[in-house]
Amino acid sequence: MSEAHLISPSKAVEARPVALEAKGVWKVFGHGAGAFGQLPASARTPEALASAKLVGAVQDATFRIGRGEVFVIMGLSGSGKSTLLRCLTRLIEPTAGEVRYDGADILKLGDKPLVELRRRRMGMVFQHFALLPNRTVLGNVAFPLEVQGTPRAEAEARALELIETVGLKGREGRFPAELSGGQQQRVGIARSLTTNPEFWFLDEPFSALDPLIRADLQAEVLRLQKTHTRTVVFVTHDLDEAIRIADRIAIMEGGRIVQIGTPEELVTRPATDYVRRFVAKVSPARVVRVSSLMGPFGGGGVTAAVKADATISEIAPELVTATGPLAVVDPGGRQIGSLDRQRALATLAAGA
């Protein structure tokens, strides 16, 4: 897990070029939703929404996702997270707002460029897999290329490559009905990556699976992300999953994004009571990083070296065996500070 976090501290995220940007995105349902979208941005308030008897599935969503970042949208059912994801891919037409891919607003695209964008640059994994029951594993994985008119041999070669990557080699002749749920979603993952997309959307991909398989597939996603970094938008209702996978998490409540931050920020500095209740069960040691507790480089007296971007629970063995402060090193191995053992142990004990 720690490798995946090499790229994740929040400062690094800020430094990344922006790949995907949402600006004041609204999705409103009800009679007269279109008129609401025409209002000036300042007039689009929850009160105006209520008085017009409209339902705001997504309200004023604004955020930036950096290239290569894993951005998790998280919330309970009905919070609008899946709708927001579909607004980003324009599977659902937003009522108002802008969705920019590398600066270009996808909502202004015509049909042809939109199809082209989806074909070449996007991949999506679905909650209930959305496999085509009449096609074999190979046929399913090759499907996106087939639609683009790629020659059959080439498409199948690429598909076989991906089937091997997700660990289904030897099963390419099976039909979806002959696979377990976990295997089916592996097919879904392979299919979403056939076209080697830059943007990878996952809509509650593992919530239909049982916990052990879910953990396997989370590891699979992290591994794929490590070998080939993509800009990922991942929707889930499972906080543990979000913490495990995310660089940053956006928490949604009733259509609004109430806080965006790294797992550590959410746990240590929840913005609202809602977020506080949400993260109350998370032990801080799982999310707090060494760099957050690191003191200035005092020199001398250190017993072991730990990485700056490791979480406290990851360095628990070192903490237990150490007798004094620990040296903190950057990825290059240079010492950049020291960690007070007592303080780290206190974090480890809190919420355990």
Next chain:
Amino acid sequence: MADILARPDGVAAWRRNWAHAVLPLAILAATLFIQGPLAHLPDWAVVPLADWVGGGLNWFAREATIGGVKVADITRALATAAEMPIDWLKVLLAEGWVTGAGFNKMHIAPPLSWLGVILATSLLALRLSGRGLALLTLLAGAYLVFFGLWLSAMTTLASVVLCVITALALGLAMGIWAYRSPGAEAVLRAVMNIMQTVPVFSYLLPTLLLFGYGPSAALFATVVYALPPMVHATVLALRSVPAETLELARMTGCSRAQTLLKVELPVATPRLAIGLNQVVMMTLNMVIIASMIGAGGLGYDVLRALRRLDFGAGFEAGMGIVALAVVLDRLTQVAAHNQSTGRRGLWKRRDTAIAVLLLLVPTAASLAVPAFATWPDGWTLTTAPFWNGAVSFINQNFYGPLEAIRTATLLGVMNPFRDLLLAAPWSAVVLLVALAGYALGGLRTAFSVALLMLFIVVTGYWEAAMSSVYLTVLSVALALAIGLPFGIWVSAHPRLHQPVQLVLDTLQTLPTLVYLLPAVMLFRNGDFSALIAIVSYAIAPAVRYGMAGMAHVPSERIEAGIMSGCTPWQTFRFVRLPSSLPTLILGINQTVMMALSMLVIAALVGTRELGQEVYTSLARGETGPGIVAGLCVACIALVADALLKSGAARAARHEGAVHV
């Protein structure tokens, strides 16, 4: 039922009770005083719609031109075009390639040998299903061959195949259109509802008028008849494609055509296959009726035997249709089942080679041994004398008791009920039915049922319609009284489920006319035979829905009932019955629809109601009355449908769930 349907709360309940009790009583009391035009519509008020329709159609078929081309020429050209593929199929299956006639007759190529066709079909059955179906196919084929029905059967099969293909293609196209455009769907649904409820006989005549007597007229009539279920199945099948799968199509950038061909249709195939099965069954149902306007084959054999009163021969040919129907039904059902359970790759390339060999070797052999081409007449079996003997034996020895049953029912129940309905003033009946519509479904339902009833009144078919209602009500009541309790009883005995289901499936594959035969054999012509035939036809859905209703009761609720200390009767009364009520009402609805569709067929045994009007106008060649009387039957069906569906919806609302 009333205490379940109506739960008083406040003002609405007062209004409902008012509608429930006071008004009907008032209307009933008023009927005693209604006289004159409000009781019986005077002749001057009748709209001569039948004349207009008849005249209009005649003009359309004979005089009308579209862009300078006569409609008659277009339809005749269509008929000729449709005849070609039928002829090819006949050459292949039944007649062989023949040129010239009389002394110059030359056999160029023999038809596919019966042996080859049976063996190849059995191989298909073996691969798709297993030994059971393969054996059934062999037996059915053997029956057709040994009883000398093979040629007729293949003629029938040729037209059935063509009808099914045409209905399938048209149904798919219309279904896709309806699925894509909500406006088209509303229009199509209205048209399909009418098409499904107008009796078949009504549009035989217009087809005759347009296409002339012959196989192609039969083809068009059959396609019209078999189309609605396919359209319906297509819309349902496409709707059943999961939203996520459609999103997948959009995310991978599928074009409209790609979405349809690569995603929607393949994913919907299992349900489409169910539609195919229905089309096949509807087509076979039409075989006998279509032979009235020129389809040859088994249907014509049955019809000819009926006209000669040769019950034995009619029975044999009828069983030939059943044999064909059972095999085609099972094959398409198995195909649908395999699709939905993901069993694939059952038919291999090697099997195609074997099938071709099985077809070609006996056919080639038939050049040397003619028996392989046509089963020699001298070797055929027949049981007709036996059946005819049995019928005359029963009539000679049991005439007394049978006649006593018939007369007692007619005089004691049927005639008084009919007289009561005929005596009721139309205005009061319309008001009462509209009131029932209001109580069950609200103002809209009340309004539409009233309009439908008024159509019957103003076209002057009120009395015939009341006679139809009397036969329908009695036979539905009887079918329900037997079928529902039986279905409920069966549902409690899981071991009986499969055999009963099999019997029901088989009953549904029998062509409607087959039901008439035993009734007429035993009870001669008349309303009583019609009643028996209708009841035996309409009993299947009653049993089916009785079983389904009970099967849908959530087991947790039953457990809750048992744990609260309910006796079995209390569990039934307070848990099972309320939970299954919506399904049961839909079962009643289905039973009514089946009864109405049989009603018109029953006209063949001499009833006096709307069906008879339709049938006689067919016999006399009067287009107008046939169509308008048919529309009146459709009106009755639509009224019953509206009332019962809103009743089911209300019951389901109380239940908090609709399991339709």
